[in-house]
Amino acid sequence: MEKVTRREALVRLGIVAGGAVALSALNSRVWGSGYKDSVNNFDRPLTAITLGAGNRGTVYGDYAAGFPDDLDIVGVAEPIVERNDFHAKTHDIPDENRFVTWEHVLERPKFADMVIVSMPDDLHHEPCIQAMRLGYDVLLEKPMAQSEAECREILKVQQETGRVVGIAHVLRYAPYFIDMRDIVLSGKLGRIVNMQHMEPVEWRHMMHSYVRGNWHDSTVTTPIILAKSCHDLDIMRWIMDEPCDKITGFGGLSFYKRENAPEGSGDRCLDCAVEEDCAYSAKQMYMRDKERIYAIMPVVPYDEPEKLDELILHSLKTTNYGRCAFKMENDQPEHLACAMEFRSGATATFNMDGFTSYHGRRTRLMGTRGDLVGDMDTFTYTDYMTRKAFSWDISISDVKGYEDSGHGGGDYRFVSDLLNAVYHRDESLLTSTVAASVESHVMGFRIEKSRKGGGVQEINI
Numbered sequence: 001m002e003k004v005t006r007r008e009a010l011v012r013l014g015i016v017a018g019g020a021v022a023l024s025a026l027n028s029r030v031w032g033s034g035y036k037d038s039v040n041n042f043d044r045p046l047t048a049i050t051l052g053a054g055n056r057g058t059v060y061g062d063y064a065a066g067f068p069d070d071l072d073i074v075g076v077a078e079p080i081v082e083r084n085d086f087h088a089k090t091h092d093i094p095d096e097n098r099f100v101t102w103e104h105v106l107e108r109p110k111f112a113d114m115v116i117v118s119m120p121d122d123l124h125h126e127p128c129i130q131a132m133r134l135g136y137d138v139l140l141e142k143p144m145a146q147s148e149a150e151c152r153e154i155l156k157v158q159q160e161t162g163r164v165v166g167i168a169h170v171l172r173y174a175p176y177f178i179d180m181r182d183i184v185l186s187g188k189l190g191r192i193v194n195m196q197h198m199e200p201v202e203w204r205h206m207m208h209s210y211v212r213g214n215w216h217d218s219t220v221t222t223p224i225i226l227a228k229s230c231h232d233l234d235i236m237r238w239i240m241d242e243p244c245d246k247i248t249g250f251g252g253l254s255f256y257k258r259e260n261a262p263e264g265s266g267d268r269c270l271d272c273a274v275e276e277d278c279a280y281s282a283k284q285m286y287m288r289d290k291e292r293i294y295a296i297m298p299v300v301p302y303d304e305p306e307k308l309d310e311l312i313l314h315s316l317k318t319t320n321y322g323r324c325a326f327k328m329e330n331d332q333p334e335h336l337a338c339a340m341e342f343r344s345g346a347t348a349t350f351n352m353d354g355f356t357s358y359h360g361r362r363t364r365l366m367g368t369r370g371d372l373v374g375d376m377d378t379f380t381y382t383d384y385m386t387r388k389a390f391s392w393d394i395s396i397s398d399v400k401g402y403e404d405s406g407h408g409g410g411d412y413r414f415v416s417d418l419l420n421a422v423y424h425r426d427e428s429l430l431t432s433t434v435a436a437s438v439e440s441h442v443m444g445f446r447i448e449k450s451r452k453g454g455g456v457q458e459i460n461i
Protein backbone atom coordinates (compact mmCIF):
# COMPACT_ATOMS: atom_id res chain seq x y z
CA MET A 1 0.00 0.00 0.00
CA GLU A 2 1.13 3.53 -0.87
CA LYS A 3 2.20 5.84 2.01
CA VAL A 4 1.41 9.49 1.31
CA THR A 5 1.67 12.81 3.13
CA ARG A 6 -1.28 14.22 5.03
CA ARG A 7 -1.97 16.83 2.40
CA GLU A 8 -1.67 14.38 -0.52
CA ALA A 9 -3.90 11.96 1.30
CA LEU A 10 -6.60 14.54 1.93
CA VAL A 11 -6.49 15.59 -1.72
CA ARG A 12 -6.72 12.01 -2.95
CA LEU A 13 -9.41 11.09 -0.49
CA GLY A 14 -11.38 14.00 -1.90
CA ILE A 15 -11.51 15.82 1.42
CA VAL A 16 -9.75 18.89 0.01
CA ALA A 17 -9.32 20.07 -3.56
CA GLY A 18 -5.85 20.01 -5.16
CA GLY A 19 -3.91 23.25 -5.50
CA ALA A 20 -3.36 25.93 -2.90
CA VAL A 21 -5.54 25.51 0.16
CA ALA A 22 -5.37 27.96 3.04
CA LEU A 23 -4.51 26.19 6.27
CA SER A 24 -7.49 27.63 8.14
CA ALA A 25 -9.89 26.38 5.47
CA LEU A 26 -8.23 22.99 5.56
CA ASN A 27 -8.57 22.88 9.33
CA SER A 28 -12.23 23.76 9.47
CA ARG A 29 -12.99 21.26 6.71
CA VAL A 30 -11.19 18.46 8.45
CA TRP A 31 -12.26 19.29 11.98
CA GLY A 32 -15.90 19.91 11.34
CA SER A 33 -18.06 22.91 10.82
CA GLY A 34 -17.48 25.86 13.09
CA TYR A 35 -14.07 24.81 14.29
CA LYS A 36 -11.68 27.75 14.36
CA ASP A 37 -8.70 27.02 16.53
CA SER A 38 -7.93 25.94 20.06
CA VAL A 39 -8.31 29.60 21.00
CA ASN A 40 -11.66 30.75 19.74
CA ASN A 41 -11.01 34.49 19.92
CA PHE A 42 -13.96 35.18 22.18
CA ASP A 43 -13.94 38.62 23.79
CA ARG A 44 -14.47 36.85 27.14
CA PRO A 45 -14.48 33.23 28.24
CA LEU A 46 -17.91 31.66 28.43
CA THR A 47 -18.89 30.64 31.95
CA ALA A 48 -20.28 27.27 33.01
CA ILE A 49 -21.46 25.42 36.10
CA THR A 50 -20.55 21.75 36.43
CA LEU A 51 -23.45 19.57 37.56
CA GLY A 52 -21.65 16.35 38.52
CA ALA A 53 -17.87 16.62 38.95
CA GLY A 54 -17.04 12.97 38.31
CA ASN A 55 -15.22 11.47 35.35
CA ARG A 56 -16.93 13.47 32.57
CA GLY A 57 -17.26 16.64 34.62
CA THR A 58 -13.49 16.50 35.05
CA VAL A 59 -12.95 16.03 31.28
CA TYR A 60 -14.85 19.25 30.59
CA GLY A 61 -13.11 20.91 33.53
CA ASP A 62 -9.79 19.94 31.96
CA TYR A 63 -10.82 21.73 28.78
CA ALA A 64 -11.47 24.90 30.81
CA ALA A 65 -8.12 24.53 32.55
CA GLY A 66 -6.37 24.04 29.20
CA PHE A 67 -8.21 26.80 27.34
CA PRO A 68 -9.04 29.47 29.93
CA ASP A 69 -9.80 32.09 27.27
CA ASP A 70 -12.62 29.87 26.01
CA LEU A 71 -14.24 28.52 29.16
CA ASP A 72 -14.35 29.38 32.86
CA ILE A 73 -15.99 27.02 35.37
CA VAL A 74 -17.68 29.31 37.91
CA GLY A 75 -19.84 26.88 39.90
CA VAL A 76 -20.17 23.24 40.86
CA ALA A 77 -22.81 20.89 42.24
CA GLU A 78 -21.38 17.59 43.49
CA PRO A 79 -22.43 15.56 46.54
CA ILE A 80 -19.09 13.76 46.98
CA VAL A 81 -17.17 16.18 49.18
CA GLU A 82 -13.68 15.33 47.90
CA ARG A 83 -14.77 15.81 44.27
CA ASN A 84 -16.53 19.05 45.07
CA ASP A 85 -13.39 20.31 46.84
CA PHE A 86 -11.12 19.20 44.01
CA HIS A 87 -13.26 20.84 41.32
CA ALA A 88 -13.61 24.06 43.33
CA LYS A 89 -9.87 24.23 43.96
CA THR A 90 -8.96 23.47 40.34
CA HIS A 91 -11.26 26.18 39.00
CA ASP A 92 -11.04 28.65 41.86
CA ILE A 93 -14.78 28.50 42.49
CA PRO A 94 -15.99 30.78 45.32
CA ASP A 95 -17.79 29.10 48.23
CA GLU A 96 -21.12 30.74 47.42
CA ASN A 97 -21.11 28.92 44.04
CA ARG A 98 -20.48 25.45 45.48
CA PHE A 99 -23.54 23.23 45.89
CA VAL A 100 -24.31 19.69 46.97
CA THR A 101 -26.83 18.79 44.27
CA TRP A 102 -28.03 20.25 40.97
CA GLU A 103 -31.35 21.43 42.42
CA HIS A 104 -29.53 23.96 44.60
CA VAL A 105 -27.96 25.53 41.50
CA LEU A 106 -31.23 25.86 39.66
CA GLU A 107 -32.98 27.36 42.71
CA ARG A 108 -30.73 30.38 42.22
CA PRO A 109 -31.18 32.96 39.45
CA LYS A 110 -29.02 32.25 36.41
CA PHE A 111 -25.36 33.07 37.10
CA ALA A 112 -23.45 31.59 34.14
CA ASP A 113 -23.82 31.12 30.39
CA MET A 114 -24.11 27.35 30.52
CA VAL A 115 -24.54 24.30 32.68
CA ILE A 116 -22.66 21.08 32.07
CA VAL A 117 -24.95 18.14 32.86
CA SER A 118 -22.44 15.37 33.61
CA MET A 119 -24.40 13.46 36.26
CA PRO A 120 -25.62 9.84 36.07
CA ASP A 121 -28.07 8.89 33.29
CA ASP A 122 -31.17 9.34 35.49
CA LEU A 123 -30.17 12.96 36.17
CA HIS A 124 -30.10 14.30 32.61
CA HIS A 125 -33.69 14.98 31.56
CA GLU A 126 -35.07 17.04 34.46
CA PRO A 127 -31.97 19.19 35.10
CA CYS A 128 -31.67 19.89 31.36
CA ILE A 129 -35.33 20.97 31.08
CA GLN A 130 -35.12 23.19 34.16
CA ALA A 131 -31.82 24.74 33.05
CA MET A 132 -33.18 25.59 29.59
CA ARG A 133 -36.25 27.21 31.15
CA LEU A 134 -33.96 29.32 33.36
CA GLY A 135 -32.12 30.55 30.25
CA TYR A 136 -28.99 28.39 30.41
CA ASP A 137 -27.40 26.86 27.34
CA VAL A 138 -26.51 23.24 28.06
CA LEU A 139 -23.80 20.65 27.51
CA LEU A 140 -25.81 17.46 27.99
CA GLU A 141 -24.09 14.14 28.46
CA LYS A 142 -25.36 11.15 26.56
CA PRO A 143 -27.65 9.31 26.81
CA MET A 144 -29.94 12.35 26.77
CA ALA A 145 -32.65 10.70 28.85
CA GLN A 146 -34.09 7.40 29.99
CA SER A 147 -37.01 7.15 27.55
CA GLU A 148 -38.07 8.18 24.09
CA ALA A 149 -40.75 10.46 25.57
CA GLU A 150 -38.20 12.28 27.73
CA CYS A 151 -35.88 12.77 24.74
CA ARG A 152 -38.73 14.26 22.74
CA GLU A 153 -39.63 16.55 25.66
CA ILE A 154 -36.07 17.88 25.76
CA LEU A 155 -36.36 18.65 22.03
CA LYS A 156 -39.70 20.40 22.52
CA VAL A 157 -38.43 22.62 25.34
CA GLN A 158 -35.20 23.34 23.46
CA GLN A 159 -37.21 24.52 20.46
CA GLU A 160 -39.56 26.59 22.67
CA THR A 161 -36.75 28.26 24.60
CA GLY A 162 -34.26 28.58 21.71
CA ARG A 163 -31.38 27.49 23.94
CA VAL A 164 -28.21 26.01 22.46
CA VAL A 165 -27.89 22.42 23.65
CA GLY A 166 -25.05 20.13 22.60
CA ILE A 167 -25.33 16.40 23.20
CA ALA A 168 -21.97 14.77 24.00
CA HIS A 169 -21.95 12.48 20.98
CA VAL A 170 -18.25 13.19 20.91
CA LEU A 171 -17.36 10.70 18.17
CA ARG A 172 -18.93 13.09 15.65
CA TYR A 173 -16.06 15.43 16.43
CA ALA A 174 -13.23 12.88 16.08
CA PRO A 175 -11.16 13.51 12.91
CA TYR A 176 -11.32 9.78 12.14
CA PHE A 177 -15.11 9.78 11.80
CA ILE A 178 -15.29 13.27 10.28
CA ASP A 179 -12.91 12.25 7.48
CA MET A 180 -14.67 8.91 7.00
CA ARG A 181 -18.02 10.66 6.61
CA ASP A 182 -16.57 13.23 4.24
CA ILE A 183 -15.45 10.40 1.96
CA VAL A 184 -18.95 8.93 1.97
CA LEU A 185 -20.59 12.31 1.26
CA SER A 186 -18.08 13.03 -1.52
CA GLY A 187 -19.50 10.04 -3.42
CA LYS A 188 -16.07 8.38 -3.67
CA LEU A 189 -17.59 5.08 -2.53
CA GLY A 190 -20.60 5.48 -4.83
CA ARG A 191 -23.89 4.60 -3.16
CA ILE A 192 -23.46 2.87 0.20
CA VAL A 193 -25.40 -0.37 0.07
CA ASN A 194 -24.31 -1.86 3.38
CA MET A 195 -22.56 -0.87 6.59
CA GLN A 196 -21.12 -3.10 9.27
CA HIS A 197 -20.23 -1.47 12.56
CA MET A 198 -18.96 -3.15 15.69
CA GLU A 199 -18.24 -1.87 19.16
CA PRO A 200 -15.80 -4.12 21.00
CA VAL A 201 -16.28 -3.09 24.62
CA GLU A 202 -13.20 -4.97 25.93
CA TRP A 203 -14.07 -7.49 28.57
CA ARG A 204 -12.61 -5.66 31.60
CA HIS A 205 -14.40 -2.46 30.63
CA MET A 206 -17.62 -4.48 30.32
CA MET A 207 -17.13 -6.04 33.74
CA HIS A 208 -16.16 -2.73 35.37
CA SER A 209 -19.01 -0.59 34.04
CA TYR A 210 -21.87 -2.94 33.15
CA VAL A 211 -21.50 -5.83 35.59
CA ARG A 212 -20.18 -4.22 38.80
CA GLY A 213 -20.27 -0.53 38.00
CA ASN A 214 -22.69 2.37 37.72
CA TRP A 215 -24.51 1.00 34.69
CA HIS A 216 -25.07 -2.60 35.90
CA ASP A 217 -28.84 -2.13 36.32
CA SER A 218 -30.55 -0.86 33.18
CA THR A 219 -33.71 0.04 35.09
CA VAL A 220 -31.82 2.57 37.20
CA THR A 221 -29.67 3.94 34.36
CA THR A 222 -30.34 3.08 30.72
CA PRO A 223 -30.10 -0.12 28.63
CA ILE A 224 -26.56 -0.68 27.36
CA ILE A 225 -27.64 0.07 23.78
CA LEU A 226 -28.14 3.65 25.03
CA ALA A 227 -25.64 3.81 27.88
CA LYS A 228 -22.75 2.54 25.75
CA SER A 229 -23.81 2.31 22.15
CA CYS A 230 -25.85 5.47 21.51
CA HIS A 231 -22.53 6.80 20.16
CA ASP A 232 -22.48 4.02 17.57
CA LEU A 233 -26.08 4.37 16.46
CA ASP A 234 -25.51 8.10 16.17
CA ILE A 235 -22.37 7.64 14.06
CA MET A 236 -24.15 5.10 11.84
CA ARG A 237 -27.10 7.42 11.22
CA TRP A 238 -24.70 10.35 10.63
CA ILE A 239 -22.50 8.49 8.15
CA MET A 240 -25.40 6.89 6.27
CA ASP A 241 -26.90 10.39 6.05
CA GLU A 242 -30.47 9.17 5.83
CA PRO A 243 -33.12 8.03 8.30
CA CYS A 244 -33.31 4.48 9.56
CA ASP A 245 -36.82 3.13 8.91
CA LYS A 246 -36.66 -0.39 10.33
CA ILE A 247 -34.60 -1.82 13.12
CA THR A 248 -34.30 -4.99 15.12
CA GLY A 249 -32.02 -6.40 17.79
CA PHE A 250 -31.08 -9.57 19.63
CA GLY A 251 -28.80 -10.21 22.54
CA GLY A 252 -28.76 -10.95 26.21
CA LEU A 253 -26.95 -11.67 29.41
CA SER A 254 -25.58 -15.17 29.53
CA PHE A 255 -22.34 -15.27 31.49
CA TYR A 256 -22.21 -12.92 34.49
CA LYS A 257 -24.87 -14.82 36.39
CA ARG A 258 -24.99 -16.55 39.76
CA GLU A 259 -25.14 -20.04 38.20
CA ASN A 260 -21.78 -19.44 36.49
CA ALA A 261 -19.94 -18.41 39.67
CA PRO A 262 -16.81 -20.52 40.19
CA GLU A 263 -17.30 -23.27 42.74
CA GLY A 264 -16.24 -22.16 46.20
CA SER A 265 -16.35 -18.45 45.31
CA GLY A 266 -17.15 -15.86 47.96
CA ASP A 267 -19.40 -12.84 47.74
CA ARG A 268 -16.44 -10.48 47.64
CA CYS A 269 -13.12 -11.11 45.91
CA LEU A 270 -11.24 -10.18 49.10
CA ASP A 271 -12.79 -13.16 50.92
CA CYS A 272 -12.82 -15.59 48.01
CA ALA A 273 -11.01 -18.92 48.18
CA VAL A 274 -10.65 -19.19 44.40
CA GLU A 275 -9.85 -15.54 43.59
CA GLU A 276 -6.35 -16.22 42.32
CA ASP A 277 -7.71 -18.61 39.70
CA CYS A 278 -10.46 -16.28 38.53
CA ALA A 279 -9.99 -14.03 35.46
CA TYR A 280 -12.82 -11.82 36.71
CA SER A 281 -11.24 -10.99 40.08
CA ALA A 282 -11.74 -7.43 41.32
CA LYS A 283 -8.61 -7.80 43.43
CA GLN A 284 -6.62 -8.44 40.27
CA MET A 285 -8.18 -5.59 38.34
CA TYR A 286 -8.12 -2.81 40.91
CA MET A 287 -5.55 -3.83 43.51
CA ARG A 288 -2.85 -5.55 41.52
CA ASP A 289 -3.33 -3.99 38.05
CA LYS A 290 -4.70 -0.61 39.27
CA GLU A 291 -7.07 -0.42 36.33
CA ARG A 292 -9.91 2.13 36.18
CA ILE A 293 -9.35 3.11 39.81
CA TYR A 294 -10.51 6.67 39.14
CA ALA A 295 -14.07 5.32 39.26
CA ILE A 296 -13.86 3.41 42.52
CA MET A 297 -12.84 6.24 44.84
CA PRO A 298 -13.79 9.91 45.23
CA VAL A 299 -10.45 11.33 43.99
CA VAL A 300 -7.31 9.36 43.16
CA PRO A 301 -4.30 10.41 45.31
CA TYR A 302 -1.75 9.51 42.63
CA ASP A 303 1.11 11.09 44.55
CA GLU A 304 0.35 9.20 47.79
CA PRO A 305 0.73 5.50 46.94
CA GLU A 306 0.08 4.31 50.49
CA LYS A 307 -3.18 6.19 50.68
CA LEU A 308 -4.09 4.83 47.26
CA ASP A 309 -3.81 1.20 48.40
CA GLU A 310 -5.89 2.01 51.47
CA LEU A 311 -8.64 3.57 49.33
CA ILE A 312 -8.68 0.63 46.91
CA LEU A 313 -8.99 -1.77 49.83
CA HIS A 314 -11.81 0.30 51.31
CA SER A 315 -13.63 0.31 47.98
CA LEU A 316 -13.25 -3.45 47.54
CA LYS A 317 -14.67 -3.98 51.04
CA THR A 318 -17.57 -1.56 50.82
CA THR A 319 -18.69 -1.01 47.19
CA ASN A 320 -19.98 -3.09 44.29
CA TYR A 321 -16.50 -2.91 42.76
CA GLY A 322 -15.33 -5.57 45.24
CA ARG A 323 -18.20 -7.99 44.70
CA CYS A 324 -18.11 -11.26 42.81
CA ALA A 325 -18.89 -10.48 39.17
CA PHE A 326 -21.25 -13.46 39.09
CA LYS A 327 -23.30 -12.38 42.10
CA MET A 328 -24.35 -8.86 41.16
CA GLU A 329 -27.90 -7.63 40.42
CA ASN A 330 -26.83 -6.93 36.82
CA ASP A 331 -29.12 -7.15 33.80
CA GLN A 332 -27.18 -5.59 30.89
CA PRO A 333 -26.65 -7.83 27.83
CA GLU A 334 -23.02 -8.72 27.10
CA HIS A 335 -23.66 -9.00 23.38
CA LEU A 336 -26.03 -7.41 20.89
CA ALA A 337 -26.63 -8.12 17.21
CA CYS A 338 -28.80 -5.52 15.47
CA ALA A 339 -29.99 -5.08 11.89
CA MET A 340 -31.27 -1.92 10.19
CA GLU A 341 -32.83 -0.75 6.96
CA PHE A 342 -32.30 2.85 5.87
CA ARG A 343 -34.61 4.99 3.71
CA SER A 344 -32.85 4.17 0.39
CA GLY A 345 -32.99 0.44 1.10
CA ALA A 346 -29.36 0.37 2.25
CA THR A 347 -28.81 -2.07 5.10
CA ALA A 348 -26.59 -2.06 8.16
CA THR A 349 -25.65 -4.26 11.08
CA PHE A 350 -24.37 -3.30 14.50
CA ASN A 351 -22.68 -5.58 17.03
CA MET A 352 -21.85 -4.65 20.60
CA ASP A 353 -19.51 -7.16 22.18
CA GLY A 354 -18.53 -7.37 25.82
CA PHE A 355 -16.10 -10.23 25.27
CA THR A 356 -13.13 -8.86 23.34
CA SER A 357 -9.51 -8.32 24.32
CA TYR A 358 -9.45 -5.01 22.43
CA HIS A 359 -11.17 -1.64 22.18
CA GLY A 360 -11.70 0.43 19.03
CA ARG A 361 -14.81 0.50 16.90
CA ARG A 362 -14.62 -1.49 13.67
CA THR A 363 -16.43 -0.12 10.63
CA ARG A 364 -16.88 -1.46 7.10
CA LEU A 365 -18.67 0.50 4.40
CA MET A 366 -19.61 -1.24 1.18
CA GLY A 367 -20.34 1.09 -1.74
CA THR A 368 -20.98 0.67 -5.45
CA ARG A 369 -17.67 2.39 -6.41
CA GLY A 370 -15.41 1.48 -3.52
CA ASP A 371 -15.25 0.22 0.03
CA LEU A 372 -13.77 1.33 3.34
CA VAL A 373 -12.46 -0.66 6.30
CA GLY A 374 -11.51 0.98 9.59
CA ASP A 375 -10.56 0.17 13.19
CA MET A 376 -10.52 3.69 14.71
CA ASP A 377 -6.75 4.01 14.42
CA THR A 378 -6.69 3.78 10.67
CA PHE A 379 -9.03 3.24 7.75
CA THR A 380 -8.43 2.13 4.20
CA TYR A 381 -10.45 3.20 1.23
CA THR A 382 -10.25 1.22 -2.02
CA ASP A 383 -11.40 2.58 -5.37
CA TYR A 384 -12.81 -0.11 -7.72
CA MET A 385 -12.09 1.97 -10.84
CA THR A 386 -8.39 2.67 -10.19
CA ARG A 387 -7.87 -0.50 -8.14
CA LYS A 388 -5.91 1.66 -5.68
CA ALA A 389 -6.12 1.71 -1.90
CA PHE A 390 -5.47 4.75 0.32
CA SER A 391 -5.00 4.68 4.04
CA TRP A 392 -5.87 7.25 6.71
CA ASP A 393 -4.33 7.43 10.12
CA ILE A 394 -4.02 10.08 12.79
CA SER A 395 -0.71 11.28 11.32
CA ILE A 396 -2.59 12.73 8.35
CA SER A 397 -5.06 14.38 10.67
CA ASP A 398 -4.20 17.57 12.47
CA VAL A 399 -4.57 17.17 16.23
CA LYS A 400 -2.99 20.53 17.04
CA GLY A 401 -3.78 21.73 20.52
CA TYR A 402 -6.05 18.83 21.39
CA GLU A 403 -3.57 15.98 21.75
CA ASP A 404 -4.81 15.27 25.29
CA SER A 405 -8.43 14.87 24.28
CA GLY A 406 -10.17 11.52 24.63
CA HIS A 407 -12.41 9.83 22.05
CA GLY A 408 -9.92 10.30 19.21
CA GLY A 409 -9.83 14.06 19.76
CA GLY A 410 -13.62 14.24 19.87
CA ASP A 411 -14.04 15.35 23.49
CA TYR A 412 -12.28 18.71 23.15
CA ARG A 413 -13.47 19.39 19.61
CA PHE A 414 -17.03 18.88 20.83
CA VAL A 415 -16.55 21.43 23.60
CA SER A 416 -14.91 23.86 21.19
CA ASP A 417 -17.76 23.62 18.65
CA LEU A 418 -20.38 23.91 21.42
CA LEU A 419 -18.73 27.02 22.84
CA ASN A 420 -18.66 28.55 19.37
CA ALA A 421 -22.34 27.76 18.92
CA VAL A 422 -23.17 29.33 22.31
CA TYR A 423 -20.99 32.38 21.71
CA HIS A 424 -22.39 33.06 18.24
CA ARG A 425 -25.87 31.86 19.21
CA ASP A 426 -25.80 29.63 16.15
CA GLU A 427 -26.86 25.99 16.57
CA SER A 428 -25.70 25.20 13.03
CA LEU A 429 -22.09 25.31 14.29
CA LEU A 430 -22.90 22.09 16.11
CA THR A 431 -23.55 18.67 14.59
CA SER A 432 -24.70 16.81 17.72
CA THR A 433 -27.88 18.84 18.08
CA VAL A 434 -30.84 17.71 20.16
CA ALA A 435 -32.86 16.98 17.02
CA ALA A 436 -30.15 14.76 15.48
CA SER A 437 -29.57 13.02 18.80
CA VAL A 438 -33.24 12.27 19.39
CA GLU A 439 -33.25 10.33 16.13
CA SER A 440 -30.35 8.07 17.08
CA HIS A 441 -31.67 7.65 20.63
CA VAL A 442 -35.01 6.49 19.22
CA MET A 443 -33.07 3.85 17.24
CA GLY A 444 -31.63 2.64 20.55
CA PHE A 445 -34.93 2.54 22.41
CA ARG A 446 -36.47 0.59 19.52
CA ILE A 447 -33.62 -1.94 19.51
CA GLU A 448 -34.24 -2.52 23.21
CA LYS A 449 -37.94 -3.02 22.53
CA SER A 450 -37.13 -5.44 19.72
CA ARG A 451 -34.63 -7.33 21.88
CA LYS A 452 -37.31 -7.83 24.51
CA GLY A 453 -39.60 -9.56 22.03
CA GLY A 454 -40.99 -6.64 20.02
CA GLY A 455 -39.84 -7.92 16.63
CA VAL A 456 -38.92 -5.56 13.80
CA GLN A 457 -39.59 -1.96 14.80
CA GLU A 458 -40.73 0.68 12.30
CA ILE A 459 -39.37 4.14 13.02
CA ASN A 460 -41.31 7.25 12.03
CA ILE A 461 -39.54 10.31 13.33
Ligand SMILES: NC(=O)c1ccc[n+]([C@@H]2O[C@H](COP(=O)([O-])OP(=O)(O)OC[C@H]3O[C@@H](n4cnc5c(N)ncnc54)[C@H](O)[C@@H]3O)[C@@H](O)[C@H]2O)c1
Pocket: 051, 052, 053, 054, 055, 056, 057, 077, 078, 079, 080, 083, 100, 101, 102, 103, 118, 119, 120, 121, 123, 141, 142, 143, 168, 169, 170, 214, 227, 295, 407
Ligand atom coordinates in the same frame (compact mmCIF):
# COMPACT_ATOMS: atom_id res chain seq x y z
N1 LIG B 1 -19.72 11.20 26.20
C1 LIG B 1 -19.10 10.10 26.56
O1 LIG B 1 -18.35 9.51 25.80
C2 LIG B 1 -19.31 9.55 27.94
C3 LIG B 1 -18.34 8.69 28.52
C4 LIG B 1 -18.58 8.22 29.82
C5 LIG B 1 -19.76 8.56 30.48
N2 LIG B 1 -20.68 9.37 29.86
C6 LIG B 1 -21.93 9.76 30.54
O2 LIG B 1 -21.64 10.86 31.40
C7 LIG B 1 -22.45 10.79 32.58
C8 LIG B 1 -21.54 10.82 33.80
O3 LIG B 1 -20.70 9.69 33.76
P1 LIG B 1 -19.34 9.64 34.60
O4 LIG B 1 -18.55 8.50 34.07
O5 LIG B 1 -18.74 10.98 34.66
O6 LIG B 1 -19.93 9.23 36.02
P2 LIG B 1 -19.32 9.62 37.44
O7 LIG B 1 -20.02 8.76 38.41
O8 LIG B 1 -17.85 9.58 37.40
O9 LIG B 1 -19.77 11.14 37.64
C9 LIG B 1 -21.08 11.54 37.92
C10 LIG B 1 -21.02 12.51 39.10
O10 LIG B 1 -22.32 13.06 39.34
C11 LIG B 1 -22.44 13.22 40.75
N3 LIG B 1 -23.84 13.33 41.16
C12 LIG B 1 -24.71 12.34 41.47
N4 LIG B 1 -25.90 12.85 41.83
C13 LIG B 1 -25.77 14.19 41.75
C14 LIG B 1 -26.66 15.27 42.03
N5 LIG B 1 -27.92 15.03 42.48
N6 LIG B 1 -26.22 16.54 41.85
C15 LIG B 1 -24.95 16.77 41.41
N7 LIG B 1 -24.07 15.78 41.14
C16 LIG B 1 -24.47 14.51 41.31
C17 LIG B 1 -21.78 11.97 41.29
O11 LIG B 1 -21.43 12.11 42.67
C18 LIG B 1 -20.57 11.84 40.39
O12 LIG B 1 -19.41 12.44 40.91
C19 LIG B 1 -23.26 9.50 32.46
O13 LIG B 1 -24.54 9.79 32.02
C20 LIG B 1 -22.51 8.70 31.41
O14 LIG B 1 -23.35 7.85 30.66
C21 LIG B 1 -20.46 9.86 28.63
